[in-house]
Amino acid sequence: MRKYRRIKREKGSSHQGYQVSLTAHGLFSLLTIVTCYLYLKVATLNLLNFLRNPLLFLTIFFVISAVICFVVFVILFGRRERITTLAIPKMSNHSKNISRKIYRLFNDKQISDVLKLSNSTRHGDEFPTIYIWVSEDCNSGYIAIENIATFDIIDRDKYEQKISGLLGGKFSRFAVVSSELTSNDSYMLFNFEDTLTSFKILVDKSDSELKSFTSQNAHVIKLSNDLFWHSDITPHMSLIARTRAGKSVLAGRYMAKLMQIQGWIVDYNSAKYDLYVKQYRGKSDPLEIVERAEHWVAVMQKRLNEIIEAGKDKYLELPDMVDIGLFFDELGHLNAALELDKTLKKRWEVAINKLTATGGSAGIHVIAISQFATKEGFLPSLARVNCSDAVIMLGGAADSADERKYLMPGFADLPKRSYQTGQGIARIITSGKKWESPHFYETPWFN
Known part of the structure; x- marks a missing residue:
């Protein structure tokens, strides 16, 4: 990979020092050849002997000058402006092939005229260094563009979509989904991924029991073919979606059932009585929901005592202590009902704050579900923060x-897009680098 800054000369641009010295070296070398030839002719033909000494002197002078110019060229050539290199992960041969093809899309015309990333200097246009990395499965990667004092351009709104526009034709399946600066601010990474290939889970009639979607690790819940929720690391989850956007099907029909298959204890409560409250024998009355939350606080405390008595640090070290999934649906309706009883509201806030703050250590996982993520329509501030590491938003x-x-x-300033039923974005910080930032997500589809 290139070590020095690439500068393309334009009409009227001044030469750099190493270019001047190289030109002088070439000129003196040519003059050396000419004077040497003339000196040999004079000496051979024995004519114009008075020119022999001047020609010899000129030849020696031109040789010395050529050598000096070459030495100066080597020194100046080695002192050119160096670029900051970027270490990228190793790639397979197939990934390297795709990387090279994407790299060819960023030619001088695209960089200078379209993206406006070249800097005009007295020596010509200087171009940034570009790295392309493609993942092993060839479904994602990043474009690293050197920051040569062009961050004000790179960081403009919708610049990610401008980069995506170059990935047309054969690579139209790729789109830039996020961007970030490297730790030393030398490169801007434009993360791209395959946005046309669907990774949603398709559930046929033969798979209605969901047994084919279980994980060997009981603490891991498969949410799509490329997204897994590691509940032992990120204990709680938030699910936000409007009516008929697919949240109840995802939570009640898929997640809760899958948890039961994997040995979890499931408690499904909703301020609106529905099919899943009935199926999992949950509660829908606001008072009963609060009492249910307080019950699980007591269970949590009992579990924590058992962990301490066993001399362990985590519930994961006790094989008989299974995970518990607590679903609290229609939190907006619950909050509206609790406004009529301030004492009951306070009890709810204390209970849910305790469950989200300490429940993960005891294997208790809160799945908070609401139509709105606002302060009035969701959880109290402390509980909301504890549930913000794993978030799914639909519709x-x-x-x-x-x-x-x-x-x-x-991540408030994401591009505006239209999402269909069962589509949205997800961010789970412990599900791999891809999901550390919001990405397009599709819920399981039941045929």
């Missing part, structure tokens, strides 16, 4: 910047 909620800023800090 209109995924396209709401005001709601994303509550659960996905730093």
